[in-house]
């Protein structure tokens with residue numbers, strides 16, 4: 001090995017010192033930990049979409065618009081423009097807040113912004129329970145903030161193909177405007193909280209909504225909505241699992257493009273349905289809650305509206 005001598009070492013030390021000074025200076029111009037959190041408005045939508053893209057999520061304008069309508073969107077401005085981070089909290093009465101779209105730009109990650117945003121959202125929720133679905137990135141942080149995992153949820157996507165097990169005739173019919181009061185009541189009973197703001201917007205948000213009727217009124221309902229080139233299925237509430245599966249088939253039969261369904265692992269029959277209809281697992285998140293156990297009759301809640309909303 002060539003001997004480089006003391007002069008060489010001195011030059012290397014000086015270069016190292018210069019690089020360190022540059023890095024420190026850059027850090028100095030980067031985001032301070034006490035950068036204010038502000039409530040975002042619909043004008044911030046383009047920056048929310050750019051932030052999502054920065055983390056390789058879809059930009060999902062349609063979904064963000066619904067979140068701005070029903071939830072509180074908080075964000076931190078990045079010094080150079082745009083957003084350094086964002087989070088959405090959607091409150092359903094005093095019972096549950098669903099937290100979603102927790103995003104910190106790659107450039108600003110691991111500096112405490114995620115924790116600050118989540119703490120901010122939690123401080124303002126004031127609900128007995130907080131619900132979220134956590135990626136592997138978020139889960140350690142949420143555990144430290146008192147969340148506990150109660151299950152897992154996998155997104156299944158793909159081109160839908162019908163199956164011999166599909167019902168010969170639909171078990172459901174298209175939802176009419178006059179069904180809304182009954183759907184609101186059913187949703188509140190099953191979820192244990194009033195989701196009025198959300199459910200009232202679903203007929204405009206969804207491309208299709210269907211209801212199942214029993215002898216004494218509506219016992220189930222489901223929706224399908226466009227998420228860019230994908231049709232997402234959900235919400236889905238039904239009196240029992242066979243009806244849920246049949247309602248899924250009814251919704252899927254009229255869906256266009258790639259299909260997506262977010263299934264909690266407590267519903268293996270729904271996972272089988274997804275696989276049998278040509279979908280495959282895209283990713284899995286942990287379903288987590290903080291505070292009281294979830295209210296309502298969750299045995300009739302088969303699909304969320306979206307992972308960010310519960």
Ligand SMILES: CC(C)(COP(=O)(O)OP(=O)(O)OC[C@H]1O[C@@H](n2cnc3c(N)ncnc32)[C@H](O)[C@@H]1OP(=O)(O)O)[C@@H](O)C(=O)NCCC(=O)NCCS
Nearest residue numbers: 055102103104109110111112113114115134135137138140
């Ligand atoms: C999940 C996410 C929001 C976390 O944001 P974040 O700002 O990096 O979070 P924090 O900085 O508060 O905490 C994350 C980590 O940084 C560490 N950290 C916090 N401040 C730090 C600092 N000054 N220096 C070094 N590390 C620090 C935390 O201890 C934590 O460490 P760990 O994950 O090893 O346990 C971000 O990674 C993200 O947007 N991921 C992609 C999208 C996603 O998956 N979102 C979650 C959806 S549920």
